[in-house]
Amino acid sequence: MHHARTVGLQEQIGKFLDGHQDELCRRLKEIDGKGRFFEDLWKHVEQGGGRTRVLERGALFEKAGVNTSSVKGVLPAALASKLGTEAQRFSASGISLILHPDSPMVPAVHMNLRYIELGDGDAWFGGGADLTPFYPYREDVEHFHTVLKEACDRHDPSYYPRFKRWCDEYFYLPHRNEARGVGGIFFDELRGDMLKSWAFVQDFGRSFLDAYLPIVGHRRDEAWGDREKEFQLIRRGRYAEFNLVYDRGTLFGLETNGRAESILISLPPLVKWKYDYNPAPGSRESELQEYLKPRDWIQRTQ
């Protein structure tokens, strides 16, 4: 049993998450230029609640969701057993962001941060960010990974290699034999020196837009038409498959009577399933497949 709880930390985290949500929404609204965030305040069936913010049919974002939640309850037996502990009270605070741009030339992206505290005193952080392009550019992928690596390296040189690999393993669709996108970082059960972890988590959270927005800047004015949109809608099908079949956060939320609309905000706004679609060999669409094989994007031997 761990006793990692740090006095006052939960309150600090709650404040950070709320402020971070404000900052993310402010900057996303600004860069969208047209859409506005609609806000829903909700209560969990047991205890706690959340603040769901969603922007739909913007100029840049077809759907942007930025949620915070802070929930208390009793750990479900299945999760308790997986964590090697007994049924006990828990609290979970987190923020999650999902951006589905209208333009197929701009990658979709996801980010989340969470802090879990158990009744016995054990506590940890988790989170991550991953990029899902449709028409990928090598320099975009390198930029995204470089910014995340720098945020990691400022705290622990072991973080990026570990969290990058973890991301590749987590955001993977076995039935498609491909990654969800080009990865990023993923981490869970980050304990140890909690103040160190907390400093990293904040730094990572604040770095996220620096990893993503320059890519938006480079790609938002690229031309696209029906062909590119169709490809995006089909690729979004894979995104929906991942979130509904494999994503632990989604399934955990649904199993614990979470608020379905806030959990499923991650689903793309419009999705197409076309039987046995395969891009023509040599086409621009066929290039994506090479990017969906996990690899080291920035740690090349030179």
Added chain:
Amino acid sequence: MHHARTVGLQEQIGKFLDGHQDELCRRLKEIDGKGRFFEDLWKHVEQGGGRTRVLERGALFEKAGVNTSSVKGVLPAALASKLGTEAQRFSASGISLILHPDSPMVPAVHMNLRYIELGDGDAWFGGGADLTPFYPYREDVEHFHTVLKEACDRHDPSYYPRFKRWCDEYFYLPHRNEARGVGGIFFDELRGDMLKSWAFVQDFGRSFLDAYLPIVGHRRDEAWGDREKEFQLIRRGRYAEFNLVYDRGTLFGLETNGRAESILISLPPLVKWKYDYNPAPGSRESELQEYLKPRDWIQRTQ
């Protein structure tokens, strides 16, 4: 341990399934009037294979899938334990049908039949059919259930009440607190007198189009526009949620290295997820909700 295997049954079943697929496709193509079935013959990674037939962008059906498969392999440990048996060889033969009409006025529908045989001699049938309307009519629901009930009653008066309730329990989305549609029948591990079960399974399979096609006839010429299509796309999101989060057949197929494109043929061709969509009170769309509460459609006390 059961020893229910009936000599020659598996071969008979294979022949029936292939012939039934031909008959279903012939009649569906005829009623569509424009689309054609594309056929894929495939091999399973272990042993066996299947015949996938799909019609896309027809006059009536936006997507129609009719698959047969016959697969042999070793029962996965998790499934073996659920069935209360040990790891052993198994064979599974089946047919599955899914129809996603273009018109929101015509209900989507699903049907499947399967026969499983284990190495130790145990064997059983499973299957079902359920209707998913968007703009429901009471008489359509009654017709669908009446035809299925008659097929059941010809073999065992206990079938329909049991299988109807089983369907209501199975095709249910707990996170939405609603049924997938208006139900039908669902059965699994049907053993006992195997020749009796087999007679029922064939009768049910042959009755299916009688349950569905008259509804198509009544609804296909009803007018609809963007509003009705949008509602259909949003409701199809629930269908995708069910199939990817809960459907045992889908998850079993994905977990056992099944052919992803044949399994996921059940997903709707185009789907919309709109944050916290709720039909306006009193609108035609709001009427659906009442139909998604399981109830006895034809066994009313009169």
